[in-house]
Amino acid sequence: MVNIIWVMLTAIGIVFAMINGTMSEVNEAIFNGAKEAVTLCIGLISILVFWLGMMRIAEDAGLLKKLASLFRPVVKRLFPEVPGDHPAMGYILSNMMANMFGLGNAATPLGIKAMEELKQLNGGKNEASRSMITFLAINTSSLTLIPTTVIAIRMNYNSASPTDIVGPTLVATFCSTLAAIMIDRYFYYRRTRKG
Amino acid sequence: MEIVSAVSLWLIPILIGFILIYGTFKKVPTYESFTEGGKEGIKIAVSIIPFLVGMLVAISVFRASGALEYFMDLIRPGLNAIGVPPDIVPLAIIRPISGTAALGMTSDLIAVHGPDSFIGRLASVLQGSTDTTFYVLTVYFGAVGIKKMGDALKVGLLADLAGIIASIVIVTIVFGNM
Numbered sequence: 001m002v003n004i005i006w007v008m009l010t011a012i013g014i015v016f017a018m019i020n021g022t023m024s025e026v027n028e029a030i031f032n033g034a035k036e037a038v039t040l041c042i043g044l045i046s047i048l049v050f051w052l053g054m055m056r057i058a059e060d061a062g063l064l065k066k067l068a069s070l071f072r073p074v075v076k077r078l079f080p081e082v083p084g085d086h087p088a089m090g091y092i093l094s095n096m097m098a099n100m101f102g103l104g105n106a107a108t109p110l111g112i113k114a115m116e117e118l119k120q121l122n123g124g125k126n127e128a129s130r131s132m133i134t135f136l137a138i139n140t141s142s143l144t145l146i147p148t149t150v151i152a153i154r155m156n157y158n159s160a161s162p163t164d165i166v167g168p169t170l171v172a173t174f175c176s177t178l179a180a181i182m183i184d185r186y187f188y189y190r191r192t193r194k195g
Numbered sequence: 196m197e198i199v200s201a202v203s204l205w206l207i208p209i210l211i212g213f214i215l216i217y218g219t220f221k222k223v224p225t226y227e228s229f230t231e232g233g234k235e236g237i238k239i240a241v242s243i244i245p246f247l248v249g250m251l252v253a254i255s256v257f258r259a260s261g262a263l264e265y266f267m268d269l270i271r272p273g274l275n276a277i278g279v280p281p282d283i284v285p286l287a288i289i290r291p292i293s294g295t296a297a298l299g300m301t302s303d304l305i306a307v308h309g310p311d312s313f314i315g316r317l318a319s320v321l322q323g324s325t326d327t328t329f330y331v332l333t334v335y336f337g338a339v340g341i342k343k344m345g346d347a348l349k350v351g352l353l354a355d356l357a358g359i360i361a362s363i364v365i366v367t368i369v370f371g372n373m
Contacts, residue, residue: 002293006253013256016265025259033255037247040302041240048236056232058214061221105235111331112338119339127343128336133350136335140291140328140351141358146207147323153302154319159310165319166203168365172324175365176358183353187346 040156047152055101064101068093078138078181079131081121088117092135099143111139134184141180142173243295250299254285258307279363282314286321291328291355298322317366325358 017026058064072084075093082088091114098107114135122129128136147169154162218225257263267281274281286304290297304318328351336344 002289002296005289005292006249006296009253009257013253013258013260013262016260016262017256020261022260026256029255029259030252033252034248036255036306037251037299038244040251041244041247044243045237045240048240049233050236052236052239053229053231053233054211054214056235057218057223057225057228059232060223060228061214061218063214063217105239108334111335115335115339115341119341126340128341128345128347132336132341133345133347136331136347137350137354139331139335140326141354142324142326144323146210147319149298150301150319150323153298153305154310154315156302157305157310157315159315161203162310163207164203165316165323166206167198167201168203168316168362168369169320169323170202172320172358172362172365175361176324176354179357179361180350180354183357184346184350187350191346 040153043156044149044152047148047155051102051146051148055103058101059103059106064094064097067100068097071096078134081129081131082118086117086121088114088121088131091117096138096143099139100145102144102146102148111135130188133187134181137180137184138177141176143177144173145170243298246295247299247302250296251303254300254303278367280314280317282308283317283321283363286318287359290321290325290359291352294327294330297327313366313370316370317362320366321359321362324362325355328352328355 013026017023068090071093072089075096076082076084076089079089079092082092091110095107095110095114098104098110115132118129118132118135119125121131146166150165150169151162154165215225218228254263263285270284271281274284282304286297286300289300301318301322305315308314308318310316310319328348332344332347332351336347
């Protein structure tokens with residue numbers, strides 16, 4: 001899918017340039033675009049290093065585990081088919097915590113582990129269970145607490161207040177997660193009514 | 196609305212202070228842990244360079260050729276009527292498909308419109324408040340061999356739509372309209 005979009009953007013742009021006579025602008029855009037991307041990534045290093053450093057301390061101090069146990073009662077209600085002491089619940093919680101703190105690299109393997117456990121709970125079938133869909137819905141709605149990369153980009157472009165989007169992002173994330181849970185529930189009840 | 200701004204300002208310093216003090220209490224070698232984790236930050240920043248180069252070149256070409264303006268003009272009347280800025284549409288479309296591609300678009304929007312513009316802020320919030328549905332779906336289901344996805348894709352995409360609407364509404368309320 002990305003492949004098609006990527007090629008379409010470039011190809012349509014070049015065809016448009018032929019018709020519009022904007023070839024010189026397009027030439028410039030190719031080199032400027034590449035240069036800007038690299039400059040941006042270098043600028044991202046500062047925040048990413050600092051934030052991931054901080055998160056490592058939080059992880060080593062057991063803060064993420066502690067938070068997970070705090071959230072357990074709430075999350076248990078979201079997954080009524082998963083027994084509270086089942087390893088799946090542990091992985092689901094750790095995955096959520098890692099996502100909250102922007103540790104995408106740590107979140108993915110934990111999420112896969114959670115999926116494995118959920119698959120076993122579902123008798124090893126190759127179809128998605130109710131809990132799996134709920135887990136995915138929550139994951140795709142994003143749980144980020146601090147959008148570090150976005151803050152870094154804003155700093156790069158000299159924002160007067162790079163962090164002023166944190167509050168609105170939190171509210172928006174909360175809304176989208178809530179919506180994800182409700183949409184998931186709606187589809188579940190629709191399925192069960194039919195079958 | 197002032198509360199939201201105050202939370203933005205205070206949250207990060209307080210969180211950092213708390214992590215450092217808590218880590219010290221738990222006898223974590225804080226400085227060493229910090230540098231160890233920081234190394235990963237360099238790896239991530241460097242590894243996204245090819246993704247961003249590819250996407251930013253494609254968007255730059257699309258814009259410089261005049262194609263972007265052309266398509267924006269086509270959809271502008273309809274979207275303006277319901278209060279959606281058309282510039283955000285490409286980002287909203289690509290956000291569920293590819294995280295790094297969306298990151299490229301977000302930085303492009305911020306560069307062109309300015310980080311403190313309405314569009315710049317909206318792009319920032321949008322990037323932070325939804326996640327890459329297709330990526331999560333393929334990686335998680337692919338890794339454990341789930342073939343029948345059921346309602347998962349529908350639920351994920353509808354949740355994305357809800358996130359996009361929430362972002363537009365909240366940014367408009369907090370930062371005022373264009």
